[in-house]
Amino acid sequence: MGQLHFVAIGGTLRAFSSTERALRKALALAETRGARTTLLSGDAINFPLYSPENAVRSELASAYVETLRSADAVILGSPGYHGAISGFVKNALDYVEDMNRDDRCYFDGLPVGCIATAAGWQAAVATLQQLRVITHALRGWPTPLGIAINTIGETGDPVEQNPIPAHLGMMVDQLFQFYNRSTL
Ligand SMILES: Cc1cc2nc3c(=O)[nH]c(=O)nc-3n(C[C@H](O)[C@H](O)[C@H](O)COP(=O)(O)O)c2cc1C
Numbered sequence: 574m575g576q577l578h579f580v581a582i583g584g585t586l587r588a589f590s591s592t593e594r595a596l597r598k599a600l601a602l603a604e605t606r607g608a609r610t611t612l613l614s615g616d617a618i619n620f621p622l623y624s625p626e627n628a629v630r631s632e633l634a635s636a637y638v639e640t641l642r643s644a645d646a647v648i649l650g651s652p653g654y655h656g657a658i659s660g661f662v663k664n665a666l667d668y669v670e671d672m673n674r675d676d677r678c679y680f681d682g683l684p685v686g687c688i689a690t691a692a693g694w695q696a697a698v699a700t701l702q703q704l705r706v707i708t709h710a711l712r713g714w715p716t717p718l719g720i721a722i723n724t725i726g727e728t729g730d731p732v733e734q735n736p737i738p739a740h741l742g743m744m745v746d747q748l749f750q751f752y753n754r755s756t757l
Pocket of ligand 1 (some may be wrong): 585589632657692694720724
């Protein structure tokens with residue numbers, strides 16, 4: 574098995590986005606375990622609203638889809654906005670529709686880790702569930718462990734403090750395990 578390519582999608586356009594920082598942390602953990610990684614967040618996914626009727630794609634959107642075509646594992650990260658995945662992240666995921674005629678349709682056969690952040694548990698958990706449902710719709714395999722982060726930490730930044738880094742490491746391990754098991 575060659576070097577795996579881990580691709581993370583999501584975050585917000587906000588400076589110091591906690592969702593983006595969680596995605597970066599997950600990718601860094603994947604790198605320490607031997608993967609190469611690509612982060613698709615912020616300006617890299619700031620696309621026009623997806624429109625299936627319009628075949629014209631920006632260079633950015635075309636590059637995004639090309640990157641996804643080379644992914645061996647995907648990590649999704651969204652904030653909870655009004656109890657749900659943000660429009661910004663959903664729009665980026667709508668562009669995965671451009672892979673509908675690929676030999677590997679959408680995320681078919683790929684392990685997918687999901688991370689949700691919110692200023693409370695209810696939206697964090699609801700958003701995590703939605704990311705997992707979307708993963709199923711895109712034919713991906715959500716890892717058993719998903720990550721819900723309540724960004725209102727009582728003692729500092731939850732993204733930087735255990736248990737979140739430890740849980741991110743467990744989720745990244747599960748993404749790798751998908752390949753260990755499938756090659757048995
Ligand atoms: C438009 C909007 C709607 C939000 N709705 C909720 C919500 O329903 N429940 C919640 O707990 N937090 C909500 N939040 C807070 C965000 O989920 C939270 O701050 C998140 O961590 C922001 O992610 P970021 O740091 O990556 O930008 C909302 C924030 C915004 C801007």
